[in-house]
Amino acid sequence: MTEHHVDMPAETLGAEAGLRRASIFRTLEDWPILPIILLLPIILFGVFGPLISPYDPSAVNPTVALRPPSWLTGDGLSHLFGTDYLGRDVFSRVIAGARASLLVSFFGVGIAGIVGITIGLVSGYFGGWLDTVLMRLVDIQMSMPAILLALLISAALGSGLATVIAVISIVFWTNYARVVRAETLSVKSRDYVAMARVLGCPDARLIRKHILPNVIDSALVVASLQLGAAVMLEASLSFLGLGVQPPAVAWGKMIAESKLYLAMAWWLPFFPGVALVVTVLGTNMFGDWLRDKLDPRLRNT
Amino acid sequence: MLRYALKRLGVGLLCLVGVSIIIFVAMRLAGDPTLLLLPDDATEQDRIELRQELGLDKPLPVQYAIFVTDAVQGDFGTSTRWKMPAMELVLARLPATLQLAGLAFLIAITIGLLSGVTSATTRGSVFDQGVRLGVTLGLAVPVFWVGLIFIMVFAVDLGWFPTSGRGSFAHLILPAVTMALNPAAAMSRLSRSAMLGVLGADYIKMARVKGNSEARVVWKHGLRNAAIPVATLAGIQLANMIGNTVVVETIFAWPGIGKLIIDAIFARDFAVVQAAICVVAAAYIILNLAVDLTYGLLDPQIRYD
Numbered sequence: 044m045t046e047h048h049v050d051m052p053a054e055t056l057g058a059e060a061g062l063r064r065a066s067i068f069r070t071l072e073d074w075p076i077l078p079i080i081l082l083l084p085i086i087l088f089g090v091f092g093p094l095i096s097p098y099d100p101s102a103v104n105p106t107v108a109l110r111p112p113s114w115l116t117g118d119g120l121s122h123l124f125g126t127d128y129l130g131r132d133v134f135s136r137v138i139a140g141a142r143a144s145l146l147v148s149f150f151g152v153g154i155a156g157i158v159g160i161t162i163g164l165v166s167g168y169f170g171g172w173l174d175t176v177l178m179r180l181v182d183i184q185m186s187m188p189a190i191l192l193a194l195l196i197s198a199a200l201g202s203g204l205a206t207v208i209a210v211i212s213i214v215f216w217t218n219y220a221r222v223v224r225a226e227t228l229s230v231k232s233r234d235y236v237a238m239a240r241v242l243g244c245p246d247a248r249l250i251r252k253h254i255l256p257n258v259i260d261s262a263l264v265v266a267s268l269q270l271g272a273a274v275m276l277e278a279s280l281s282f283l284g285l286g287v288q289p290p291a292v293a294w295g296k297m298i299a300e301s302k303l304y305l306a307m308a309w310w311l312p313f314f315p316g317v318a319l320v321v322t323v324l325g326t327n328m329f330g331d332w333l334r335d336k337l338d339p340r341l342r343n344t
Numbered sequence: 345m346l347r348y349a350l351k352r353l354g355v356g357l358l359c360l361v362g363v364s365i366i367i368f369v370a371m372r373l374a375g376d377p378t379l380l381l382l383p384d385d386a387t388e389q390d391r392i393e394l395r396q397e398l399g400l401d402k403p404l405p406v407q408y409a410i411f412v413t414d415a416v417q418g419d420f421g422t423s424t425r426w427k428m429p430a431m432e433l434v435l436a437r438l439p440a441t442l443q444l445a446g447l448a449f450l451i452a453i454t455i456g457l458l459s460g461v462t463s464a465t466t467r468g469s470v471f472d473q474g475v476r477l478g479v480t481l482g483l484a485v486p487v488f489w490v491g492l493i494f495i496m497v498f499a500v501d502l503g504w505f506p507t508s509g510r511g512s513f514a515h516l517i518l519p520a521v522t523m524a525l526n527p528a529a530a531m532s533r534l535s536r537s538a539m540l541g542v543l544g545a546d547y548i549k550m551a552r553v554k555g556n557s558e559a560r561v562v563w564k565h566g567l568r569n570a571a572i573p574v575a576t577l578a579g580i581q582l583a584n585m586i587g588n589t590v591v592v593e594t595i596f597a598w599p600g601i602g603k604l605i606i607d608a609i610f611a612r613d614f615a616v617v618q619a620a621i622c623v624v625a626a627a628y629i630i631l632n633l634a635v636d637l638t639y640g641l642l643d644p645q646i647r648y649d
Contacts, residue, residue, distance in 0.1 A: 182355060183362030186629045188587025191605075191621055195366065198609045198617060199373040275486055279591055282488045283606060298489055302595075305496045312496070316489035324484040 075332040081325030085318065088141035097123075097132060100139035101290050104130035109308050125310040127300070133310060137318050139292040144322060147204065147287070148273035151211025152266055158212065159219025160262050164250050166220065167227025178224070181217045189214045193276060197285040204287045207280055211273050222265050226258040260337040267330035271323045278319055294319045349637055356633040363625045364415065368408050371614045381424060420619035425611040430619035434601060438623070440510055441600030444592070445585040447516055448523035453578055455524070456531025463532070464539035465562055475532060482529025487588065491522040491595035508597035519596040523588055527581040534577050538570035545569070572639070579635030583628050 088095065108130040113122045124133035166177040184192070193210045200206045230236065236253055244253075280286045281295030294315035301311030382390055395401050399410055414420070420430040463475040498518060499507040505518050542548065543566055551565045552558075589602035597603065601620050608616035 179355075179358060180362075183359050183366075186356075186359035186632065187363050187366065187625050188584060188628055190587045190590055191624060192366075194590065194605060194609060195370040195617075195621060198614075199370040271484070278486055279488065282486075283591065283594060284610070295486075295488070298486075298492060302492060305492065306500045309496060312489065312492045316486065316493070319489065320481070320485050323486070324480065327480075327484055 075329050078325045078329035078332060081321050082329065085141050085322050085325065086145070088138040089145040092138045092142050096135040096138045098135040100131065100135040100292050102131060106130065109304065111308070112310055124314040125308070127297075127308075127311055128304055133297075133314055136292050136297060137294070137314050140294040140297060140315060140318065141322075143204075143281075143287050143291050143293045144274055144277060144319075147207050147211065147277045148270055150208045151277075152215060152269050152273050154208065154212040155215035155269075156219055156262060156266050159216035159265075160223050160255075160258070162216070163220040163223025163262075164227055164254060164258070167224040168231060168246070168250055168254065174224075177220070181220055184213075184217050189276065190279065193280060194283075194285070197280065202280075202285045202288060204291065207277055207286055210280065211276060214276065215269050215273060218269060219262055219265050222261050223258050226261050227254055230254050230257045264330070264334045264337055267326065267333045269330075271326040271330065274319070274322050274326060352633055352636050356629050359629050360626060363629070364412060364622065365408070367618055367621055367625075368411055371618055372404070372407075374612070374614060415622060420622070421615035423608075423613050423616045425608070425613040425616070430615040433604065433616055434619045434623050437599060437601045437604050437620075440598060441586070441589050441593070441602065444516065444519055444523065444598060444600060445582075445589060447520040448592075449527070449582050449585055451520060451524035452527040452531055452581060456528040457535050457574070459528075460532040460535030461539050461562065461567065464536045464543060465558075467540065475536070479529045479533045482525055483533075485525070487522060487526060488591050488595055490525055491519070491592060494518050494522055495595070508595075510599055519592050519598055522595070523585065523592045526588070527585065530581065531574070531577060535570065535574050538573050539566055542566050542570045576635060576639055579631065579638065583631040583635070586624055586627055586631075 104126075107122070107126050108128055110116075110118075110122055110126045110130075112125045113119055122132055122134065124137060126132055127136070162177055166174045192214055196210045196213060197206055200209065231254065236249065239249055239253055277286060278293070278295035278298075281293035282299045284296075284299065286293045286295055297315040298312045298319075301308065304311055382394060392401075399407060402410075418431050420434075422428065423430050423433055426433055459475045459478075463472045466472050495507050495518065499505050504514075506512075506515050509515055539562075543562075547569075548561060548565055551561045556565070589598075589600055590605060591602070592598065593600045593602035594606050601624060605617060605620045605624075608614075608620065
């Protein structure tokens, strides 16, 4: 989104950095070790949640309500993260929350990507009044704080899983559209595109075969950089009570519910919060890594 | 410059119109207000009469025109929950939000700038590493979680501050610090990289050679040249603050516009939601416009196209 691009091939940048740094740093640069360490448990929770979970996340058991983490009181591993005011196991609920969080952000960012990439390609390729209209649409939407737009959509559609996915798709498509449009403009002016057009290649085929493959890297970088923000938005909405509805579990909702027990149960907000930080941190770092790997020019976005 | 300013103004106005359409459409999608306003046993005839009274029987473009004409005059309808004009409610909450956002902005700028610049001048030091770790964490922690942890530690356990509400200056500290955290981290990261870009320049070496004190070199010669991206981000952050008040005000029960929006959404009090979001969106657009225009003034090299 910056106009001041440094046009330097990725290999040159990488080689230069590699010469100066010790080998451990080079390994860290080649492989996203830290993001993988952070995200692996979250992804495992999300995919295999019900198999790992020690209890049913919705199972109420008043006899063990508000127990602190069991390893602190010498009760072994019975309730690793303690229990909530209904005696539900917090560890099982944190595991269940991973699914909602990942599902919503992946689908939201994915749908936003499909819409944004399409609009960006069309806008950049055809130009003219269509480009003006589409980009003004982007301007208009971006002139509204994301959280307000999200609140409006939730108020209009009611809360629930589908609404949250819709909110994230609507909030995040504009970034793809801008980046992909800018890339399309630069790819469009290259010789091979002009050549293909002279040879009579139809527009649709030209966009799909010659332009899309050249802009997809940037779109992937945008996707990975937005994933963390999407996780955060989903959590904020469920904290405000506008996220997924029970029996689905969301970290933001767990944190909101803990507010009444702050004085006696620190573990209620603590563990879902840590899960959230780990997820956002992991996706942010993965996004940074992917950007440096695929498209160092996007550094300022 | 004038041409650029006029063009930006035009885009700003267009955005205002666009946002008003978005708000209008969202509120019409939100459901039939007659179901909320009338008791359950109301007859179909009652509903038709109320729809006529509210103008809901007219075609949508006409309804939108009426909405805009009223909105321009500050008339957003009457709150169903508080039984008073929606705009009056919003304006009554405005000072609380401005107070919170203003202090949070000051904290964010001060901490962000000081830590970012010092981090750049002591590159590679323990302080620099610490700041970079802090920035990475600061950008990844959810505001509402930090807010609750702050309440738990500083209000409940230590008892230094009140847990929520508005009153004394002490009430303001926790929400303002919570809200400042994210923008401070963004500010710190940007001023660090902007300073690093500037510090190697010839005029900085020249300023040192001339015998200026290091502080003067950094804070006067250096910062002035790093100021443009930093000032731009500061403006954007100020605009974002207004949006973030929703979450922070909810945690700390701070009686501002953000809390009002949330309460109104749950009460399905659409006149208030409409009025509040219009005010916030207008402020956001005006602030962004101001940032763009200042940006043009700060940097004579910028091209206006």
